[in-house]
Amino acid sequence: MNKTFIAVCSGLAFGLSAASAQAADGKALAQELGCSACHAVQEGLVGPSWQAVAKRYNGDPEKILERIKKNVNEGGSGNWSDTTGGVPMPPQPQAQDKPKKQKTLADWVAGLAE
Numbered sequence: 602m603n604k605t606f607i608a609v610c611s612g613l614a615f616g617l618s619a620a621s622a623q624a625a626d627g628k629a630l631a632q633e634l635g636c637s638a639c640h641a642v643q644e645g646l647v648g649p650s651w652q653a654v655a656k657r658y659n660g661d662p663e664k665i666l667e668r669i670k671k672n673v674n675e676g677g678s679g680n681w682s683d684t685t686g687g688v689p690m691p692p693q694p695q696a697q698d699k700p701k702k703q704k705t706l707a708d709w710v711a712g713l714a715e
């Protein structure tokens with residue numbers, strides 16, 4: 602296999618994956634920021650699913666970003682007792698002061714509202 606062939610192939614793969622980059626980004630970020638231990642896309646784990654969060658805030662990315670920031674900085678409790686049984690979310694220091702990542706995550710979550 603020559604180098605040109607490999608370069609063309611990886612170029613193609615990059616082009617294809619760019620379309621789903623945003624989706625991949627959001628999911629990867631949730632993982633990277635340590636949210637995935639308690640939040641999944643569709644199922645409630647310890648915390649509400651991302652989809653449930655998206656729906657509650659009508660897919661509004663600004664509102665969702667606000668809730669992300671608040672919960673990451675201060676933690677949260679009492680808003681999702683019906684789905685969590687009253688378990689609180691502890692503050693997440695590893696995800697604080699990362700406005701760009703928080704925004705990407707919020708945009709991705711917002712897109713999950715149906």
Ligand code: HEC
Pocket residue numbers: 634635636637638639640647648649654665668669672673677678679680681682685687688689690691693696706
């Ligand atoms: C240890 C488990 C845990 C981790 C880790 C966690 N969460 Fe949560 N999260 C929860 C629980 C439990 C709730 C529901 C709290 C409540 O009832 O108000 C919640 C609620 C939320 C909400 C909804 C807030 C609202 O007011 O509606 C958002 C947004 C959220 N989490 C974002 C995040 C993000 C972003 C991360 C990663 C940086 C994260 N969570 C990590 C457990 C967790």
